[in-house]
Amino acid sequence: MSALLEVSQLTGGYGPIQVLHGFDFVVNEGEVVVILGANGAGKTTTLRAISGMIDTDGSVLFAGEQLIGKKPADIVRLGVAHVPQGRGTLPELSVEDNLLVGAYIRKDKEVHADIERWFDVYPVLRDRRTQRAGSLSGGEQQMLAVARALMSRPRLLLLDEPSLGLAPMIVQDLFSRFHRINEETGTTMLVVEQNAQLALSIATRGYVLESGHISIEGAADDLLHDDAIRKAYLGV
Amino acid sequence: MELFVARLFDGLSNGATYALIAMALVIIYKATTLINFAQGEMAMFGAFIVLVLATERGLPIWIALIVGMLISALIGAVIERTLIRPFDPADHLPLVIITLGLFLGFNAVAGIIWRFDPRAFPRMFPDGNVLSFGVATLSWYTVCVVITVIVVAGGVNLFLNTTKIGLAFRAVSSNLESSQLVGIRIGPTLQFGWALAAAVGTLGACVFVATPLRQLEPSVMVRVLIFAASAAALGGLDSLWGAVVGGLIIGMVQSILVQYTTFIPNEMSLATAVIVLMLVLLFRPSGLFGTKRVERV
Secondary structure, eight states: OOEEEEEEEEEEEETTEEEEEOOOEEEETTOEEEEEOOTTSSHHHHHHHHTTSSOEEEEEEETTEEOTTOOHHHHHHHTEEEEOSSOOOOTTSBHHHHHHHHTTTOOSSOHHHHHHHHHHHSHHHHHTTTSBGGGSOHHHHHHHHHHHHHTTOOSEEEEEOTTTTOOHHHHHHHHHHHHHHHHHHOOEEEEEESOHHHHHHHOSEEEEEETTEEEEEEEHHHHHTOHHHIIIIIOO | OHHHHHHHHHHHHHHHHHHHHHHHHHHHHHHHSOOOTTHHHHHHHHHHHHHHHHHTSOOOHHHHHHHHHHHHHHHHHHHIIIIITTSOTTOHHHHHHHHHHHHHHHHHHHHHHHOSSOBOOOOOSOOSEEEEETTEEEEHHHHHHHHHHHHHHHHHHHHHHHSHHHHHHHHHHHOHHHHHHTTOOHHHHHHHHHHHHHHHHHHHHHHHHOSTTOOBOTTTTHHHHHHHHHHHHHHTSSOHHHHHHHHHHHHHHHHHHHHHOTTSOGGGHHHHHHHHHHHHHHHOTTTTTOOOOOOOO
């Protein structure tokens, strides 16, 4: 397996507050990698560092290209799509416009075919194609945010707490679709989650982030059965 | 009754001008949630360019208008790039101060270049009346100005809804962070908004002075801006059609108040705009057509 994303000595934060204290991790092509951690551990900040939303130091190599210092708009063009925490839809725009805007960087003629394809995956979005995204339920908005990110045909999809604020049934469904999208399209995924059990069940490998450091790493199966993890993050 | 209708008709043409400037304010507000206080002065400056092109360079007025709007768009784009973009978009105070500075700057520069003597603006619309009964007359000017407003609002809406830059503009207006994450370059998109607003504003100023009843001078848009700002607020600040309806309402309310509240001196008519603005902010902050920021999560 070849590394698609290689993060090393990542440090950064917001203004004077340092959140990331220099750590390394790797995401290989085709993998689903999950980063676990409590609130404030730096999970969201890590994703924001990768997609260029905050200033960081260290090295983030994506397919051999250095992302540190690049602007978000250029990082998307290299093939990194980011679904931010709290959905990040464009509430005043229609469902269909949200998907169109997801393909903003594309110049090919298959955009509309792709929209139909995601409508097939998420039929509820087809039913609501002309509705304002802000009027959708939380679960529908999360589907839309994911579909919109995939409209850019990314090589790497960053998912920030996709389960946040959603009912357990909806979360189950959401993750089983992530699993299927990963298998069918080969899109590599880096998922940040508090719902460790579910995230690990679809993941290849996992990392545990604790106050800006990586404390544990391993295959998803091993982490699921690791006693320390089970106590800290699985609540069993 | 005739008098009432007459005043409504009078208010309509003023209101349509307010609507055009309000639209320019709304375009910039949508992108940046900032009121550009220099919008009226930029429009006045653009109208002078059109005047010069038409009278001194001998261009037909409609060609002069289009060239003037393009030059205004360019000026708007340059202002965005040099004076707006370097500042943090979330910190409004410096930006407000810059737009106030632009207000004074444009006014002074226009005075230096073109002097403060009023100048007649070339006719853009046919003279005479469409219909009249008694004192109430509906002039071609009024009809044409109202049609201009509706065509411009429809055109800008169509443009924003069907073009890629329009999509980017709507995305940036809706959610800045998500727009960055889909690859939209924020700076050039806001620059487009400033250019579009400047062009619409210039059209508004030209239309305002394209009647024998008015002349172009550097301070002609100062009052208009205040009415336009309250029109934009009444319409909801982020709705183009809201700006149109708000403008027409403010224009007519102003005209009727001036007629029927003779105990209020004419000079106080500006206060009506401020009173409307206050009432809107007090009772309906999202205006008539504005987006209520209620979201499900």
